[in-house]
Amino acid sequence: MDWIFLSELTVNGALTGLLYSLVAIGLVLIYKSSAVPNLAQGALTMLGAYVVLAFSHNLGWSLWVAIPLAVVIMFFVGMGIERVALRRLAGRPIVMILMMTMGIDIFLRGTTLAIWGGASRSMNLGVSYDPFFLGDMLLSRIHIVGAAVALALFVGFLLFFRTRLGIRLRAISDDYLASWSVGISVERGVGLSWGLASVVAVATGVIWGEVQGVEQSLSLLLLKGLTVAVLGGLDSIVGAIVAGIILGVLESVGSFYLDDIVGGGSRDLIVAAVLILTVMIRPHGLFGRHDIERV
């Protein structure tokens, strides 16, 4: 085993992991404000990518126009989903909320594919496919760009949570009854978090669309995003970044060793195992709050 190869696996795994963090950040934003596990985040990601493509390919506009437009549209799509579907479910049992987000997921996927078709298309972000040399290690450029976007979003949200609006969101996530009584509009705060999560979904869709093509499989990122979010703690953005790196490295290095033993495809197995072990051993994750109810 030579060390350069192992470190290449590690660094590439960490970069891929940061791309998973993008999905996880969207999940965390919504869970933090309203304790809703948004199983539609994968479908939102897919929709975001298709909306960008609708402007850039079908209308032929520049990506620099298409992406901001998609961000604005998706922001209101997210707010709309919260307003129409989730708000009236507040206080209902978790099985109904889970089923609702799953229904939204199926609906968004079906509608997106019915409108734009399922053939894989490329995003054409203009990032070169030539590998990037770091010493002797080969790194993929788009992964570096994506990881940078993830870190930028992370820093952006850290700063955002220090603004007046961000402090309101934090208050809602701390105690929504208390926030209500001091005059914070909890409904608007939760709606805003859905909007922000949908904006994150556009960023995720653009990056992953460039990595693997814009197609249905974008919605499968949900499982990895969920695993990262749970491992980091469902209400912690720092956790999403750290857990993303951990899961990425585990997946990349682990599958290299395991694939020979089990005959390929062990990546999904590792992800599922990490999810189960996290829930069994430390349900609140690495950085989450401890108040999760145990049986």
Place this chain on the structure above:
Amino acid sequence: MFYRLSGVRHNTYVSDSRMFPVPADRNAVVFFLLLGIAAPFLVPSLYLNSYMLPWLIWTAAVLGLNLVTGWAGQLHLGYAAVMAVGAYSAVHAARFGIPWEFALLIGGLSSSVIGSLFAFTALRVKGLYLALTTLAMQFIMDWVLNHSPAISGGSHASLQSPPFALLGQEITSDAGLYYVALGWCVLVTIFMLNLKRTGLGRALVAVREKDFAAAILGVNSFYYKAIAFAASAFIAGITGALLVATFYFLAAPEQFAVNVSIQVLAMVIIGGLGSIIGSYLGAALILLMPGVVNQVFSGIAELVGLELGIETLAHIPNAAYGALIVIFLMVEPLGLGKLYANVRDYLMVWPFDQLKK
């Protein structure tokens, strides 16, 4: 004659806790059961075996999931994985030469064992975290089925099921297979109908409503959760085996993939949590919906002269399926079972209740 509650007086606890306190309900059930038995003579065999038979088998599956989700209140997103265990072990046993009666039992018991593994997670976490763990277990089961030729049957990953036989009689006719499905579905229904009258059923409901309140009443919630998971897994295992033996005739991993788990859960939710009649209605709605939606949309497209691509038509049922779940949760979260109960309660006292106002 109209007032169905007339003459119904319960003077003892035993008569009050009868399965059908109102004779009209019992008569309706008997009527539908007779209709079910007469179905092979009333319905063309194409409809019998491509609509009625899968409907009955899926209803049994929905009832099994309702036991754990509707009665015991435990989220289960890996139900198809449990069905897969039963289906594969039963088919392997039958291929090995074991008679189908015992093969089905083997399927049910092995499902119970694996289903109890799911229960161990339920002993530790609940709610969202239980849902996530069961989902992850479903993914692991998918992976195992797709990556172990010894289980899934060679490189094509399909396993031929031997002809179905009971008591030494090979059952191959359409009506025969239909009666097998009907028999199993009726059996599960009788079990579920009686469940709410027994101590076990009441204990499960107590665990669902509040587990520590149940513990204060002396109900051991760990024990009853494990029972719920094992019993529902047993039903799932036999249902999965029958699904392969009488409907698919071929076991393949994608028949028990994660979307099937979500579909069964959707049937439970649309039917109504904990509702038996709802399980029948929910399964029927979800199974019939894609065909109907496709008909409607291609009809509309023809009417307006709009060219819809094949791909668009292929994805519209999916969108409608998602929309159905969303709309039901928004409009009637208690599902079709509640809608049925509303109509029943209205008709029960018709027309006298209306005169009062």
